[in-house]
Amino acid sequence: MSIEIIIVIILALGFDFLNGIHDSSNVVATMICSRALPPRWALGMTAVANFVGPFVFGVAVANTIGHEIVDAASININVLIAALASAIFWNLLTWYLGIPSSSSHALIGGFMGAVIIGAGIGAIKIEGLEKVLIALFTSPIIGLIVGFVILRLILIFSWNASPKINKFYRRSQIVTSLALGLSHGTNDAQKTMGIITLALVTGGYLKVFAVPVWVIVVCSAMIALGTSLGGWKLIRTLGSKFYKIRPVDGFSAQLASAIVILGASLVGGPVSTTQVVSSAIMGVGAAERVNKVRWNVAYEIATAWLLTIPVTAVIAAVFYWLISRFFS
Numbered sequence: 001m002s003i004e005i006i007i008v009i010i011l012a013l014g015f016d017f018l019n020g021i022h023d024s025s026n027v028v029a030t031m032i033c034s035r036a037l038p039p040r041w042a043l044g045m046t047a048v049a050n051f052v053g054p055f056v057f058g059v060a061v062a063n064t065i066g067h068e069i070v071d072a073a074s075i076n077i078n079v080l081i082a083a084l085a086s087a088i089f090w091n092l093l094t095w096y097l098g099i100p101s102s103s104s105h106a107l108i109g110g111f112m113g114a115v116i117i118g119a120g121i122g123a124i125k126i127e128g129l130e131k132v133l134i135a136l137f138t139s140p141i142i143g144l145i146v147g148f149v150i151l152r153l154i155l156i157f158s159w160n161a162s163p164k165i166n167k168f169y170r171r172s173q174i175v176t177s178l179a180l181g182l183s184h185g186t187n188d189a190q191k192t193m194g195i196i197t198l199a200l201v202t203g204g205y206l207k208v209f210a211v212p213v214w215v216i217v218v219c220s221a222m223i224a225l226g227t228s229l230g231g232w233k234l235i236r237t238l239g240s241k242f243y244k245i246r247p248v249d250g251f252s253a254q255l256a257s258a259i260v261i262l263g264a265s266l267v268g269g270p271v272s273t274t275q276v277v278s279s280a281i282m283g284v285g286a287a288e289r290v291n292k293v294r295w296n297v298a299y300e301i302a303t304a305w306l307l308t309i310p311v312t313a314v315i316a317a318v319f320y321w322l323i324s325r326f327f328s
Contacts, residue, residue: 020226049181079325
């Protein structure tokens with residue numbers, strides 16, 4: 001195996017690890033802040049679910065990322081290195097600043113920037129890119145709506161319940177967080193699987209695009225490892241800055257997020273766990289009272305989302321130029 005392919009695999013697994021740290025907050029924030037489980041128990045349980053997810057629900061998202069967006073014959077390994085380096089840089093920056101930015105947006109933006117500068121826009125398959133962008137940009141809206149509807153239904157069906165029902169919603173988050181962890185591993189780990197498999201096809205190590213079992217194993221393990229370590233700044237952002245989360249809020253937000261992410265994963269739509277969970281939290285809060293949500297925090301996060309793709313595309317283009325100039 002060439003040194004270039006090894007570099008791609010190392011960078012891809014590094015991105016996967018950071019993705020786990022970055023996105024662990026999305027899965028466990030509501031559970032921790034509503035005191036459903038202690039932090040380490042929540043992170044450990046979610047890490048196991050992340051690992052298992054791709055084996056249970058398949059690799060449709062990996063096929064979308066690695067096979068449907070670009071023509072493998074038109075790109076070189078430097079494109080993949082630049083794309084991954086850009087996404088890793090952005091993840092590290094937003095992690096340090098405590099901004100729940102989208103790892104998925106970072107990877108797609110870096111991928112597009114590197115492909116365009118390295119192989120030209122003709123290397124991009126428009127139909128596949130449309131599928132990715134539609135999934136990324138509609139999923140937060142769907143998450144907000146589903147979160148809103150779920151809490152409304154819960155309030156209707158439990159309007160005369162005693163305060164003891166909080167105990168039920170607190171314990172039920174163990175089930176919903178497992179579902180969310182499975183869906184997160186299914187969607188996010190597969191993006192890295194797609195990149196590694198694309199590198200193997202580009203390098204001539206695979207004749208057709210088919211994700212090897214060892215790629216599934218190492219990518220699932222790496223995102224699980226990152227998840228187990230947690231991103232505490234991001235957990236605080238998602239778990240407390242929108243509003244004070246109660247057990248019923250955590251249950252509703254996790255259930256809504258799991259439904260949206262798992263549904264997208266089964267049809268091969270790569271979505272941002274950060275976006276879906278954040279919007280579901282906002283939808284749940286708005287269902288009880290619109291002014292309950294601190295919308296200024298939502299505005300700051302939305303701004304980071306919108307900036308991620310263009311910024312990482314430019315960063316990837318710069319990385320590709322540097323790699324081509326000094327390390328060809």
